Amino acid sequence: MSTPTFTPQVLLEVWRKARQINLIDEKFRGLLRSGRLAAVYYSPRGQEILAAAMGVHLQPTDYLVTTYRGIHDQLAKGIPLKPLFAEYYAKATGACKGKGGPMHITHPETGVMVTTGIVGSGLPIANGLAWASQLKKDGRVTLVTFGDGASNIGAFHEALNMAGLWKLPVIFLCQNNLYGESSKYEKCTSVDHIGERAASYKMPGVTVDGNDAEAMWRASADAVARARAGEGPTLIEAKTFRFMGHYFGDPGAYIPKEEYEAHLAKDPMPKTRAAVLASGIATEADLEKYDAEVNAKIEEALQFAADSPFPDVGEIDIDVYGAAA
Amino acid sequence: MSTPTFTPQVLLEVWRKARQINLIDEKFRGLLRSGRLAAVYYSPRGQEILAAAMGVHLQPTDYLVTTYRGIHDQLAKGIPLKPLFAEYYAKATGACKGKGGPMHITHPETGVMVTTGIVGSGLPIANGLAWASQLKKDGRVTLVTFGDGASNIGAFHEALNMAGLWKLPVIFLCQNNLYGESSKYEKCTSVDHIGERAASYKMPGVTVDGNDAEAMWRASADAVARARAGEGPTLIEAKTFRFMGHYFGDPGAYIPKEEYEAHLAKDPMPKTRAAVLASGIATEADLEKYDAEVNAKIEEALQFAADSPFPDVGEIDIDVYGAAA
Amino acid sequence: MSATATTTEAKPEMITFTEAFSRALHDAMEMDPTVIMLGEDIADEEGGGIFKVTKGLSTKFGGERVRTTPISEQAIVGAAIGASLAGMRPVAEIMLMNFITVPMDQIVNHAAKLRFMSGGQTHVPITIRTRTGAGAGTGGQHSDMLEAWFAHVAGMKVVTPSTPADAYGLLLGCIFDNDPCLFIEDQLTRTQTGPAPVKGEIIKLGKAHIAREGTDVSIVGYGRPIRDAMALAEKLTGEGISVEVVDLRTVSPMDTETVIKSVAKTGRAVVVHEAPRSFGCGAEIVARIQEALYGQLKAPVLRVASRDVTVPFSRVLEAEYLYKGADIEAAVRRTLDTGSRK
Amino acid sequence: MSATATTTEAKPEMITFTEAFSRALHDAMEMDPTVIMLGEDIADEEGGGIFKVTKGLSTKFGGERVRTTPISEQAIVGAAIGASLAGMRPVAEIMLMNFITVPMDQIVNHAAKLRFMSGGQTHVPITIRTRTGAGAGTGGQHSDMLEAWFAHVAGMKVVTPSTPADAYGLLLGCIFDNDPCLFIEDQLTRTQTGPAPVKGEIIKLGKAHIAREGTDVSIVGYGRPIRDAMALAEKLTGEGISVEVVDLRTVSPMDTETVIKSVAKTGRAVVVHEAPRSFGCGAEIVARIQEALYGQLKAPVLRVASRDVTVPFSRVLEAEYLYKGADIEAAVRRTLDTGSRK
């Protein structure tokens, strides 16, 4: 692999993607707290940078398969805010007309193909998208994201084995946030680094600090280049941390205080913001201006979602089956 | 691990177990060919030595979980011939009263707990047997055997991960006969040696020549000792070859002639027989006498099976549910 | 454990479903050292389970007997099966019913069949606790009622309670039964209360329960809809309509005798469940009734169930998806009308 | 491919089920480059599949379009789903139906639901071919008919043929249908023959087929038992009994209209399938008939099915397990007797 340069411009791009995720996540949590939004919600707080650092390498035509905890991946992939928010609001204007909801966001125009609520199930499906690309030679890359807990389910194993054999253009991105619901990594996963599991599938496997924008960006660049070049899949384990409990409302009492605080000290958001400023590519004022722009777009999209109608009751019978071909 | 000595006496013991399997397998194939036996049959031809070299380390109280291709494992574990043969003959005197058949042989008295026809499914069940032993501290070891193809199914992964975490007294014995039905190892399995997959589960993994009685006996000794000592599971990959096609009647046309012949040259049965004679522990005459003894027992058991009645039609409603506790 | 109501001498103690499940597990572990548990997040280190049903158990009975597992449903059910073959009575938790799609092979090809296939040499006394139900806005992959699949599998028992007391007694019934049981906990009613059960009182499986006697029409079902049926029966008394409510408790094997006896008496039946209508358990109940009582029925046996679609996220649509108490009422009235027209 | 009978001008070409499946796959691949296949041992290097249905396809259409997979049913169905989302029409083979317990999550939580959950933005035009059936002495884990599970899942289509021509037309129907289809091939009749289909003639899904017209009683079912029903109908003609045979072809979604029309005409129905009786598809057919035709039936709707037990190994017991042609005859006669007694 050639080693591309992680320029300040790239750093800024990563920051901007991550910051958009971060502001939306904060907004959503506020809405949920105040009861103005009532939806299942799995905060990606802590995992913004890794998603953004991967996202900047992807084309809109590339495919994404993600999970219930996937809003950061979807945003990094470029999903527009209005249909996304309206789906959280269960509205007819939502990406899925309010029928799928937060756990099942789909937006093919930006390559968001599947969001699953079943742990590990995205991986076999990602193989299929990648297989189609391989057959069509369309040069697309499929990214599938999942948690550390998911690396222990059978579907993970079957998918990686098949991808390794078929040299599919797919990237398996394991976001190791050290917890699966309330269970600690070590209690559930019998390997020090999930990246090592790639060896079982003759596949390159890397373990990176997902909180380090540059490291994550490099690992992603390599994996995307490899897939794009037809050289096959990569397993990336991005080490990170989940700051907001499993679901919105989970107080996370099972996480020892010292552990939590040690991770807080490594929070990638302030760290990356500082790096952007240090690089000289943007000033405090620039970043604040960006925040304001994003916040304005968020408000606009929220307004859109709030103003939109609920789906018509008749929708219940639609999309169960299609018309015969 | 202490290194036990592979004495000529041990070699002979392995040979005798293996030879019993071999003679029964030959007999069964003859009966099937002549139509005197009509049953699904998966010959273990080629895999006798590895089963025997493991079997000599096990106690009757230890547990075995095996597959449709499991007659060698069952015999190595010590299952008596009469109920085994009668089950193949679908008779009321069969181990399972004729209700399970060759793919579902069970004989708890000799520790044959489950024989499954579903690829990979035995591994999670083996964990449970081992978990019970761990809880009861009864010192039993659970052996689960499966094929190379089975190492690609999700249940394999889930089971090894759990066993690694819980340090269960279980031995995962993968009998790599280089084919799964008509599919070549390399086409289905994305790793050079399945033994390497143990690294994904913080578990010792070894790859041995399953046709080499001593190597197989040593690997088994280590694994059994480790399990018995409460030190956890082992993955053993025993490299071998399947000489008789997938099922009885499969001509195996997909195996290239040269490949087949290369393996025939390494057939463990003649090799081990020669080693026994070379060791001086037994003479030609001794071995022939043993064969005659085994053959007599086989004939006796076959007669028993042939003479036994078919199950009563009323059996259909029995063993569906038990009496309430 | 925290939801226990304070009791006075006069009023019976009221407990929630959650408390009932917890007590049953606790008492079973106390009664029998072979009762062990496994599932995701179930130990106290992980907060005692996402629904807190197992809270306190690992602390009291030890982490060896109450084990948090990896997210590996095949390994969970497999381990339960294996341990049961070695004499234990494992209770496995599959967090939500949609995740039971993962260990189907273990359940159907193994747990349900090993007794038969071994000719009775082994058996699989496991309980699989799972939870489900639409109405909580969790969408297509977290709400399914799939009991009909398991009812169709010989060797399995399928059980679901409609009151906290039944929850307690039936869960004990499953744990001490010698066959593999699927015990379904309803997600929506988990905080609803009912009179507390008598400690240690096991409800044996396989018997339906006449939850309320009546003479005009039988409502036959199980689980949550039985609660709607009871409310409806109460309401219709005012109009002089006498409704009998038959709670199957054990969905399968079904207690056909009790069902038929009830419908033979009333001459009319409405069958209800939350699962989608088509190919659901209701069809079997209907088929058995008409086979046994052809010519004696005063009306066709009607079914009330949810719609044959994926459970939608939006509450507007989710409500439309779900069977409703009003549907049961309408069916009962239609049944009674048919009868009087004849 | 080898079983094709020699044809003369006069006689219609007769082909086996196996040949019909093969031809359908071949012609679909020829008709549409997006048709691709995957499954265990299916390519020619592996002998073209354990049942030889895919023989020749990888050689003709290339190993890229016809791929042998590892033994990984979750990965197989998942790959089919993913490829279908990207515009392909994958045909996945699950060697035997009992192995479909492994990829249930992919089928039920994903294939069946993605169209609905995405609000129609995506859909999953996959075909899952599988094979099963008792009677071959393969025992408890290789013989199950599980179609009722899938019929109960909204979004799925379940299809099974009763003649080679239907096998061809319906398999094409599945492949070119825009929803996930489960196509069930019967293990026992695979070498039986019937008139060859017209090349390229697709049978659209969702319509039942009146396989034989009659006036006294309707036999309703699908798959292998339809062949028994046809033989029985022929036999009973001699006694002046006129049997109508309704072959659902698409088990679900069911063509209720055609079924009801038939039974409305004959007034009597016998429902038949190979799967165990309880909670099987037959119950749904019965429930719909009695809902629609209460008061018009001349007899109760009877069901013929296999026993509610694990499929036994011993032939003596396996025969006892299986529904029998004689059972259908007995049910038909009982139904007719009831009618005449009234």
Ligand SMILES: Cc1ncc(C[n+]2csc(CCOP(=O)(O)OP(=O)(O)O)c2C)c(N)n1
């Ligand atoms: C098959 C399955 N089992 C269990 C669950 C319940 N569940 C939802 S999220 C989750 C934890 C997943 O942990 P991880 O993979 O680390 O992802 P994270 O939530 O940390 O992003 C569990 C157990 C599920 N959705 N699917």
Ligand SMILES: Cc1ncc(C[n+]2csc(CCOP(=O)(O)OP(=O)(O)O)c2C)c(N)n1
């Ligand atoms: C889940 C599942 N998928 C497919 C099959 C069909 N099948 C039976 S044996 C077999 C090959 C197994 O190969 P391997 O694991 O190498 O064992 P071997 O037969 O070589 O001993 C297959 C695919 C099955 N029984 N179960």
Ligand SMILES: [Mg+2]
């Ligand atoms: Mg995690």
Ligand SMILES: [Mg+2]
């Ligand atoms: Mg093999």
